[in-house]
Amino acid sequence: MPEESIDEIIEEILRESEEKESAEEEELVVTEEVYECPVCHHTVPPDAKFCPYCYAVFEDDVNYRDLTDTLIKKLKMLAKYASERNIPLPALKKSVGEAKRRALAKDFQGSFEVLQEAYVNIMNTIIPELKKEIENYTAVIGVDSSLREIYGRAENLLEEWDINGVITHLNELKSRAEKLSKELRLFLEELDRAERAVTIAKNFSINPEKAVEAIDRAKDLADKKQYREARDALKEAFTPLREDIDATVEKLLKIAHEELMRRVTRGGKETKRVLRLVKELKIYRDEGNWLGVLEKMDAISKELSKH
Ligand SMILES: [Zn+2]
Numbered sequence: 001m002p003e004e005s006i007d008e009i010i011e012e013i014l015r016e017s018e019e020k021e022s023a024e025e026e027e028l029v030v031t032e033e034v035y036e037c038p039v040c041h042h043t044v045p046p047d048a049k050f051c052p053y054c055y056a057v058f059e060d061d062v063n064y065r066d067l068t069d070t071l072i073k074k075l076k077m078l079a080k081y082a083s084e085r086n087i088p089l090p091a092l093k094k095s096v097g098e099a100k101r102r103a104l105a106k107d108f109q110g111s112f113e114v115l116q117e118a119y120v121n122i123m124n125t126i127i128p129e130l131k132k133e134i135e136n137y138t139a140v141i142g143v144d145s146s147l148r149e150i151y152g153r154a155e156n157l158l159e160e161w162d163i164n165g166v167i168t169h170l171n172e173l174k175s176r177a178e179k180l181s182k183e184l185r186l187f188l189e190e191l192d193r194a195e196r197a198v199t200i201a202k203n204f205s206i207n208p209e210k211a212v213e214a215i216d217r218a219k220d221l222a223d224k225k226q227y228r229e230a231r232d233a234l235k236e237a238f239t240p241l242r243e244d245i246d247a248t249v250e251k252l253l254k255i256a257h258e259e260l261m262r263r264v265t266r267g268g269k270e271t272k273r274v275l276r277l278v279k280e281l282k283i284y285r286d287e288g289n290w291l292g293v294l295e296k297m298d299a300i301s302k303e304l305s306k307h
Contacts, residue, residue, distance in 0.1 A: 039120060040161070053161045054123070055116045064108040068099075071115045078122050081167060087129055089122055123161060130158055130166050139188045139195075140177045142219060147176055183227040190234045191218070197238060197294040204248050204297060210240035238290035245290050245297075252297055253278065259304050274303050 034043045040054035049059040055071055075092070082089050095118035102111035134154050141148040154169035180188075194215050201208040214237035221230035238245065256274055263271055277300045284292035 040123075042161070054120050056120075057112075057116075060109075064112045068103070068108060068112045068115060071112065071119055075115065075119060075122070078119075078126060078163065081163065082122070082126060085129060085133075087126060089125065091121060092118055123163075126163065127158060127161075130163070130170070133170055134158065134166075134173075137173050137177060139192050140173075140180065142188075142191065144176075144180070147173060150176070184222070184225075187218075187222050187227045187230050187234075190231050191215070191222075193295075194218075194234045194237055194291060197291045200294045200298040201238075201241065201245070204252075204294075204301075206241060206244045206248055208241065211237045214238075214240070235289075235291070238294065239288065242288070242290050245293055246285070249281065249285065249293060249297060252300060253281075256300055256304060270303065270306065274300060277303060 035046050035048075036042070037044050037051040037054060037056055039056040040051060042051065042053040044051050044053075049062045050057045050067065055067060057067070075096070079089060079092060081087075095114050099111045099114040099118075102108075102114065134151065137147065137151055141151045150169050150172050154166050154173065157165035157169060194211070198208045198211055198215070201211065214233060218230045218233035218237065221227075221233060256278060260271055260274060277296055281293055281296035281300065284290075284296060
């Protein structure tokens with residue numbers, strides 16, 4: 001091959017790749033211009049004929065039969081996940097029947113529209129359920145960074161309506177969480193209790209700041225896999241709040257006493273329950289178990305507010 005022609009070829013390649021690059025840039029600019037789907041509010045490309053998330057059609061010249069096929073596959077998958085999770089989808093059967101009737105009458109657009117509406121409804125039913133399932137792992141991810149990553153991805157996929165992806169990540173979360181050591185699991189249970197106690201303290205207008213700091217220290221220890229020390233730290237987390245808790249207990253016991261006096265003529269189970277809770281609270285207080293005290297305060301105030 002003569003040298004000259006090699007140069008030409010190289011030049012041609014360079015020219016081509018340059019053209020391609022500028023074409024790519026143009027495409028990027030276009031895709032930066034985005035629209036929001038009016039049905040599911042996802043961001044969609046401006047030239048989209050239908051929403052890639054909820055299948056709402058923006059332009060009529062789409063292939064309704066193809067879209068219908070896609071939706072049927074998705075609906076089958078969703079129905080399977082829903083039944084595995086005992087989520088009832090009462091309207092699905094009716095929608096499928098109606099879609100079939102329209103398809104037989106060669107009304108493919110009408111058939112598609114029925115399925116699309118059913119699809120959006122089902123997604124709106126299933127998404128909150130999956131969200132709850134993901135949130136079951138909130139405590140676990142607090143102490144394990146690799147789980148945290150999977151959790152984050154599952155959340156993003158849920159936003160993207162990628163149910164298959166969400167399920168895959170949920171299964172991964174589940175199997176990894178099961179492998180966590182028993183020590184860690186015990187710590188997580190205690191952590192869960194402590195975090196609920198923080199909420200209880202707030203409900204009683206007790207500033208939980210010092211307990212929150214102690215809980216954070218416990219989490220640090222757990223990060224270093226020192227689970228026993230972490231649990232000890234949790235046990236003492238509410239001790240710095242003891243004076244505030246104690247003062248609030250006095251007020252609560254006074255209210256409980258008045259309430260019970262008012263009810264005493266009626267007696268009954270509720271009164272006995274409150275008395276039992278008060279007794280347990282006092283035992284915890286004597287033991288210096290302030291987390292337990294907060295839990296009993298919560299139970300007493302719930303019991304009193306029932307009537
Ligand atoms: Zn949409």
